[in-house]
Amino acid sequence: MSLPAFKPVSPAELEARLRLHRLPELGPMRFKKLLEAFGSASAAISAPASAWRALGLPLACAEARRSSEVRDGASHALAWLERPDQHLLMWDQPDYPALLAEISDAPPLLFVAGDPSILEKPQLAMVGSRRASRPGMDTAAAFARSLAGAGFVITSGLALGIDAAAHQAALDVGGQTIGVLGTGLEKFYPQRNRRLADAMIGFGSAVVSEFPLDAGPTASNFPRRNRIISGLSLGVLVVEASVASGSLITARLAAEQGREVYAIPGSIHHPGAKGCHQLIRDGAMLVETIEHILEALRGWQRLPLASDVAAAKVVHPLLILLHAAPHTSEALCEPSGWALPKVLAALTELEMEGRAVCENGRWFARVS
Incomplete structure (x- = not known):
């Protein structure tokens, strides 16, 4: 039996789903087997243990459903949902992300801190090594800025290295970004990126997890979360990865889900390039510029027009300041809130893109 499409979920049914979860x-x-067999989570919770066994479900499931620990966890989640910017998306409700719903093992419940509406926007996943090289980090940041400026939401796993660089770069240009955790939202990991996650939530982006709020960082959770990163996205860009990297798991899942896979090549002498080279040999698209990605996704119905992409480039915070008046690099630090090395790196990138020019020690925005 299939569940009725978009049947409203009552408070009692919501509590029962949180218990099942x-x-x-x-x-x-x-x-999903339980909901399809019994018609609702409430009915499943009330059904006799023999009915659960008949479905081939483990005895531990049937025995735990009425425990105080399960009840208390569901009550805590209900209280969590009453606070601002904290939401729960359910697989059979209209606000569930359409692309994610297409995968065979879509999470039945998805906790969201921040703006849940951006999960429906066109997304590009960016993943890579936690121990990325400085050139790899710079490349990730440059691509994330350009893709966010082109109207894509940047989706990644909020890990150290490439993930964090991509999230931060999207925020830097006023774009949106989604972090998918391998823990519950109240057991954030890694803690070093806690401030970044808070900034994402505060500036209109989102952090999501399929796991109960208090779920810790167990090793098996992270491969599971990778299918959500790829499932939410139109494609996955691997920036830098070894052959044993979890990023290659994300790329494999993306291919299985019918998503595009892109890889940035590197030096044959750099171990962090070997995973990308393996992906390219396996059929991933070799990417050197953002145009390669935009060209591949030209048929996507919600992709911004070229004129929209050009207009979005002005979003860069340094360009906004330079359009107002010429500045020295040092003078840009205070209004931008950036340290001088970051300002200099961004100015160099803008100069290479032909969007800014330095004359007599002062920087000007170029009008194209």
């Missing part, structure tokens, strides 16, 4: 050994497929 906390049960041991109950992944997305078994969660």
Whole structure:
């Protein structure tokens, strides 16, 4: 039996779903099997254990559903949802991301801190090594700025290295970005990126997780979260990765989900390029510029027009200041809030793109 499309979820049904969600050994497929078999989570919770066994579900699931720990966890989640900017998306409701709903093991529940509406916007996933090289980090930031300026939401895993560089660069140009966690939203990991996550939530982006709020960082959670990163996105760009990197798992999942896979090549002497080279040999698109990605996605119905992309480039915070008046690089630090090395790196990038020019020690925005 299939569930009715978009049937409203009552408070009692919501509480029952949150209880099911906390049960041991109950992944997305078994969660959906229960709802399809009994018609609702409430009915599943009330059903006899023999009915659960008849569905081939583990005994631990049936025994835990009425435990105080499961009840208390569901109550805590309900209280969490009452606070501003904290939401729950459910797989059979109209606000669930359409692309994510297409994958076979879409998470039945998705906790969201921030703006849930951006999960429906066109997204590009950017992933790579946690121990990325400085050139790799710079490349990730440059691509994320350009893609965010072109109207894409940048989606990644909020890990150290390439993930963090991509999220931060999207914010730097006023774009939007989504972080997908391998823990619950109240057990944030890694803590070093906590401030970045708070900035994402505060500036209209989002952090999401399929795991219960108090779920810790267990090793098996991170490969699971990778399918969400790729499932939300039109494609996955791998910036720098070794052959054993989890980024290659994300790329494989993307290919299985029918998403585009892009890889940036590097030096044959750099271990962090070997994963990207492997992906290219396996059929990923070799990417050197953002235009390669935009060209591949030209048929996507919500892709911004070329005129929109050009207009979006003015969003760069330094260009906004330079359009108002010429500045020295040092004078840009205070109004931008950036340290001088970051200002200099951004100005160099803008100069290479033909969007800014330095004359007699002062920087000017170029009008194209």
